[in-house]
Amino acid sequence: MNVEGPPAAPPPKALEGVKVAEFAVFAAGPMVGKHLGEHGATVVRVESRTRPDGFRVHYPPYKDNIPGLNRTGTFAIFNDSKLGITLNLKHPEGVGIAKRLVAWADVLIENFVPGVMARNGLSYEAVREINPSIIYLSSCNMGQTGPKASQRGFGSQLTSQSGFTYLTGEPDGEPMLLFGPYIDFVAVGFGLVAVLAALDDRRRTGRGQHIDLSQYETGLQFLAPALLDHEVNGRIMSRMGNRSPEAAPHGAYPCRGQDRWCAIAVCTEEEWRNCCRAAGHPEWAEDARFASGAARRAHADELDALIGAWTSRLTPEETMETLQAVGVRAGMVNRLSDLFADPQLGHRRIWRELPHAELERFHYIAPPYILSETPAELRPSPLLGEHNGYVYRKILGLPDREVERLIANGVIE
Amino acid sequence: MAGENRSLDDRVGLLAPYRVLDLTDNSGWLCGRILGDLGADVVKIEPPGGDPGRRGGPFYRDDPDPAKSLAWFAYNANKRGITLALDTGPGQRLLRRLAQRADFLIESSPPGYLDARNLGYRALREANLRLVFTSITPFGQSGPYAHYRASDLIAMAMSGFMSLVGEPGRPPLRVSLPQAAMWTGMHAAAGTLIAHHYREATGRGQHVDVSIQASVLWALANAPANWSLLREDLHRGGSRIVGRSMTGARMRAIYRCRDGHINFIFYGGEAGKRSNEAMVQWMAELNEAPEWLRQKDWGAFNVASSGQEEIDQLERPFVEFLSRRTKAEFAAESLKRGILGYPVADVRDIRDDPQLEARDFWQPVKHPELDATITYPGAFARFSAPACRIARRAPGIGEHNDEIYGMELGLSDDELQTLRQGGIV
Numbered sequence: 001m002n003v004e005g006p007p008a009a010p011p012p013k014a015l016e017g018v019k020v021a022e023f024a025v026f027a028a029g030p031m032v033g034k035h036l037g038e039h040g041a042t043v044v045r046v047e048s049r050t051r052p053d054g055f056r057v058h059y060p061p062y063k064d065n066i067p068g069l070n071r072t073g074t075f076a077i078f079n080d081s082k083l084g085i086t087l088n089l090k091h092p093e094g095v096g097i098a099k100r101l102v103a104w105a106d107v108l109i110e111n112f113v114p115g116v117m118a119r120n121g122l123s124y125e126a127v128r129e130i131n132p133s134i135i136y137l138s139s140c141n142m143g144q145t146g147p148k149a150s151q152r153g154f155g156s157q158l159t160s161q162s163g164f165t166y167l168t169g170e171p172d173g174e175p176m177l178l179f180g181p182y183i184d185f186v187a188v189g190f191g192l193v194a195v196l197a198a199l200d201d202r203r204r205t206g207r208g209q210h211i212d213l214s215q216y217e218t219g220l221q222f223l224a225p226a227l228l229d230h231e232v233n234g235r236i237m238s239r240m241g242n243r244s245p246e247a248a249p250h251g252a253y254p255c256r257g258q259d260r261w262c263a264i265a266v267c268t269e270e271e272w273r274n275c276c277r278a279a280g281h282p283e284w285a286e287d288a289r290f291a292s293g294a295a296r297r298a299h300a301d302e303l304d305a306l307i308g309a310w311t312s313r314l315t316p317e318e319t320m321e322t323l324q325a326v327g328v329r330a331g332m333v334n335r336l337s338d339l340f341a342d343p344q345l346g347h348r349r350i351w352r353e354l355p356h357a358e359l360e361r362f363h364y365i366a367p368p369y370i371l372s373e374t375p376a377e378l379r380p381s382p383l384l385g386e387h388n389g390y391v392y393r394k395i396l397g398l399p400d401r402e403v404e405r406l407i408a409n410g411v412i413e
Numbered sequence: 414m415a416g417e418n419r420s421l422d423d424r425v426g427l428l429a430p431y432r433v434l435d436l437t438d439n440s441g442w443l444c445g446r447i448l449g450d451l452g453a454d455v456v457k458i459e460p461p462g463g464d465p466g467r468r469g470g471p472f473y474r475d476d477p478d479p480a481k482s483l484a485w486f487a488y489n490a491n492k493r494g495i496t497l498a499l500d501t502g503p504g505q506r507l508l509r510r511l512a513q514r515a516d517f518l519i520e521s522s523p524p525g526y527l528d529a530r531n532l533g534y535r536a537l538r539e540a541n542l543r544l545v546f547t548s549i550t551p552f553g554q555s556g557p558y559a560h561y562r563a564s565d566l567i568a569m570a571m572s573g574f575m576s577l578v579g580e581p582g583r584p585p586l587r588v589s590l591p592q593a594a595m596w597t598g599m600h601a602a603a604g605t606l607i608a609h610h611y612r613e614a615t616g617r618g619q620h621v622d623v624s625i626q627a628s629v630l631w632a633l634a635n636a637p638a639n640w641s642l643l644r645e646d647l648h649r650g651g652s653r654i655v656g657r658s659m660t661g662a663r664m665r666a667i668y669r670c671r672d673g674h675i676n677f678i679f680y681g682g683e684a685g686k687r688s689n690e691a692m693v694q695w696m697a698e699l700n701e702a703p704e705w706l707r708q709k710d711w712g713a714f715n716v717a718s719s720g721q722e723e724i725d726q727l728e729r730p731f732v733e734f735l736s737r738r739t740k741a742e743f744a745a746e747s748l749k750r751g752i753l754g755y756p757v758a759d760v761r762d763i764r765d766d767p768q769l770e771a772r773d774f775w776q777p778v779k780h781p782e783l784d785a786t787i788t789y790p791g792a793f794a795r796f797s798a799p800a801c802r803i804a805r806r807a808p809g810i811g812e813h814n815d816e817i818y819g820m821e822l823g824l825s826d827d828e829l830q831t832l833r834q835g836g837i838v
Contacts, residue, residue, distance in 0.1 A: 012611070012615075014607045014611035015611075027634070027635075031631075035603065051683075057682065058681045058717050060656065060657065060658065061638050061656075061659075062642070062659070065659050072638075073635065073638025073641055077635050077638045077641075143768075143772055145771070145772055146771035147748075147771055148768040151751075152684065152751060153753055153755065157676045160674075160675075161755035161756060161763075163758055163759065163763055164588055166757050167588050168578060168589065170583070173580070174667055175667055175674050175757050176651060176652060176667075177651070178588070179574070179632070179633060179634055179656075180656075181634060185632060186599070189599035189602075189603055189631075190447075193603050193793075196603065196606035196610060197428055200428065200609065200613065210796070211795070211796055212795040212796075213794045213795075216768070217769070217792070217793060220763065221443075221595070222590075222592060223590060223760070223763075224487035224790050225483045227790050228471075228486060228789065229471040231787055232483070232785075233471060233473075233474060233475055235471070236759050236761055237471075237590065237759075237760060240589045242566060242586060243589075244566070245470060246469065246470070247564070252575060252586070259648070261585055263567050265564040265565075265567055329562045329563055329566075329567050331566075333570045333575050333585045334570065334571055334573045336636060336645075337640055337646050338576075339640070340637075340640055343556070344556045344626065345627065347555065347557060348553055348556060348624060348627060350630070351637075353641075359642065362641055362642070363637065365637065367603075367604065368596075368597075368600045368604075368623060368624050368631075369600055369603070369607075371608050371621055372534075372622070373611070373619040374607075
């Protein structure tokens with residue numbers, strides 16, 4: 001900057017003024033709040049000190065490998081951009097305080113097994129009494145109704161019930177796990193969309209909303225072509241490694257180095273000719289075995305061996321750059337370390353390294369959409385009960401003496 | 414704005430007042446589908462001859478006809494369809510006219526393509542300051558890879574997803590059914606609605622720049638935290654869970670059973686304790702629990718500090734026990750007993766799941782052009798009111814040209830005829 005001027009005003013926030021109360025655990029609920037918070041909503045995460053979020057307790061990675069309630073990256077990564085308070089809902093006075101928060105909120109997010117919120121006096125029906133226009137998002141494995149509604153479970157297993165595991169792996173091998181609770185994050189996206197649409201409807205009609213989100217059913221949206229294929233063709237789609245019914249070469253090819261790979265997808269004849277030239281093997285394009293997409297798919301094993309022999313001499317970066325330079329789709333299989341060095345993710349400021357009292361510094365993740373006028377702004381994840389003072393005094397307006405009494409009585413834990 | 418000239422007066426839905434122009438290819442279809450499910454009036458704009466994504470399989474009765482692509486059906490339901498040649502002057506003028514009356518525009522062309530035709534965000538904002546303009550590209554509108562080409566496989570690789578999936582020592586894997594466009598369409602809908610919220614408060618639209626690579630990042634769950642805190646790469650564990658133990662131990666989660674596989678895990682914590690005890694109880698009732706396992710104190714079991722030897726020893730009786738069960742048996746008993754786990758379901762298992770039946774998840778959709786009714790996966794969520802459902806099947810190529818260009822834009826039959834002859838629509 002060569003001109004000194006007054007500091008620019010911070011950009012406006014798209015969701016400024018939206019108030020969210022989060023009674024949620026693990027990932028599927030809290031991540032909805034994170035996404036609302038990073039665009040400016042005021043999100044209050046309600047936690048228990050006697051029964052903390054499992055991600056605070058028994059989920060690595062921990063800073064310096066030393067466990068602690070504020071030392072796990074797994075809690076941090078899903079809970080930035082919100083305020084954290086502690087409240088004991090098992091205490092007779094707990095529900096009364098929770099209801100004050102609910103009266104303040106525009107949106108309530110919960111992801112317990114159906115029945116838990118009701119036992120805590122916070123069912124949709126109870127909450128609607130206090131706040132008729134609340135948007136109440138219930139996210140659970142199987143939905144609020146049906147014979148399996150009460151089934152407990154984690155996303156890492158639900159991902160298998162939802163068909164993703166069956167569709168991952170080599171054709172002759174076992175189904176492969178996807179990393180972590182894959183389906184939770186599908187439910188997060190759909191939950192976020194549902195809340196935003198309900199907010200718009202409420203602005204125009206004043207109407208509140210109970211949203212019953214079955215994580216299972218959200219996952220099936222990602223599987224729709226396979227479900228229709230079964231419906232109309234009777235086919236049970238199965239795993240096929242990295243092969244594609246429409247492209248060849250199509251796979252992850254070994255590169256120079258330990259466990260280094262580059263993905264290549266050749267979709268047209270022009271791309272195939274360019275791929276052969278870039279690899280220094282124009283004669284492949286003349287080979288009858290590879291003369292068409294169908295021929296290449298029929299000889300995919302031989303094709304993969306030739307491509308792999310070429311890529312093995314190059315690093316993944318060299319392979320990617322060589323092929324992209326001639327318009328062939330190629331991309332290195334990024335490891336976690338590569339993601340943090342990826343120039344494109346860096347350009348988009350995906351990693352937001354922020355100070356944190358116990359983690360020192362932590363990389364929070366910005367959303368995949370950049371809004372030109374109202375960019376996301378991330379704030380560090382809360383320590384357990386970090387914002388009790390602000391939320392109870394400033395947001396709920398409780399007098400100091402009342403807050404002290406609630407702390408002394410174990411209501412605010 | 415979009416409230417005018419509704420051709421469907423009975424449309425309901427949370428987003429019913431709004432008009433969406435959907436110029437995406439299959440990397441962005443889901444975004445418009447979601448907005449349509451929520452009641453928005455979504456107009457899919459295809460090039461004359463049809464969206465190239467229609468050429469992707471699987472197809473209705475395996476007939477490779479662009480009018481019968483099942484992915485097209487799945488992700489373009491709840492849209493009307495028109496054709497428009499954006500490479501022509503008259504086509505560009507028509508899009509500008511449509512954009513003046515629209516609330517949203519979603520597109521997935523390479524960065525610069527629309528700008529070069531004076532149809533990019535800057536140009537259309539001149540005509541409609543309120544427009545929310547969402548662009549979906551593999552890597553984003555700018556940056557070192559902005560002009561790189563990609564596909565589902567490339568996006569799954571560059572997002573890091575594949576590095577965590579597959580057998581150790583064998584190639585990293587994607588999911589065999591393309592997923593990157595799903596993550597992207599869903600996130601694009603969220604980003605679009607966040608911009609919408611701001612527009613409704615201020616009257617100002619904006620440009621929403623969605624990256625497919627970044628959209629898949631959340632499929633990595635908490636994995637990036639391992640690098641942030643410990644500078645550790647996690648390695649794919651095949652059918653075993655990695656990253657749950659500080660010792661680096663891997664825990665089996667996929668177990669072979671009589672007719673397929675089951676995903677079961679012995680967890681720690683309170684939830685794990687209840688589940689593990691219930692599982693051992695089931696085994697004991699069938700006399701298949703070794704004495705040491707019956708005596709196991711699960712309250713003292715901590716996944717995060719367990720070593721590989723302990724994990725391996727623990728999993729053996731479960732491997733044996735589950736190898737003698739079926740998927741259906743496990744589904745029934747895990748539900749009854751509160752065991753954490755599910756079968757590794759295929760599409761038929763899913764179709765037969767009584768839970769989805771009880772929730773009335775499946776939705777029959779009429780396809781008069783095929784003289785058929787096809788059962789679709791239904792709504793992504795249930796709202797107290799109004800319902801989120803499929804109100805119309807995906808459009809045929811140019812199916813609503815007359816309705817939209819004629820009845821809504823007010824073009825005369827002669828004008829439409831000229832456009833048709835010129836290959837504009």
